[in-house]
Amino acid sequence: MSSAQNHVLSTPELLEAILARLPPVDLLLVQRISRDVSSLITSSPILQQKLFFRPVPPKPSGEWTLNSLLRNKLLPWFVSTDDRWCMPSYDTLEHLDWARDLKARDAFLCKDASWRKMFPVQPPPQSLRIVEIRTGQRGKYVREAMIPFSTGVTMDVLYDIPWEYLTSERASEFSLQINGCPG
Structure with a gap:
């Protein structure tokens, strides 16, 4: 893996931004990649909202x-x-x-x-x-x-x-x- 890929995957904010673009079903499955990815998904308010585990604010x-x-x-x-x-x-x-x-x-x-x-x-x-x-x-x-x-x-x-x-x-x-x- 190149150093640029390592940098992206080891930077939680960048990885979160990438994962947020996935459809929910893929977001659930990608947790199997590693404990770090799973931990990021579990701790990210944005990703938890996308997976319907955390509430989003009501829309006007x-x-x-x-x-x-x-x-x-x-x-x-x-x-x-x-x-x-x-x-x-x-x-x-x-x-x-x-x-x-x-x-x-x-x-x-x-x-x-x-x-x-x-x-x-x-x-x-x-x-x-x-x-x-x-x-x-x-x-x-x-x-x-x-x-x-x-x-x-x-x-x-x-x-x-x-x-x-x-x-x-x-x-x-x-x-x-x-x-x-x-x-």
Whole structure:
């Protein structure tokens, strides 16, 4: 390696500027290069924001950026519909790529998995409104809860709440909507 390359790779500010240009999926993978690169990515506020681990400040326009890393793995959490018959169900979850293989499922669902700490969108919502709607012979039953989050709603909460509900109520469906987030 030339001395110019060594200089760039050993200068954290230059390396950070280069890494910031990578797509998020590549930024995650490049951490495997070395402990130094991994440490830089973990300690850099800019790179952590790009990976949806740290919140970005709200934009004056109110625009949101969807976390494509999570969307690709957890599509039912990123599809919104008002049509009850098209909402994701427990069966939908069973057909996700990572859910088909027991070993892959165990690795993905590990309580310490990094995706659990990610924000689904940037800037992250500061509260989560949960609405449960049941329809039966006695009519419609609606229950609501609002949960505030000081640093923003992370994917672990968005995953665990519907998962607990769907695994206890196999016939149920779910839909998530982030108010103000362009569809």
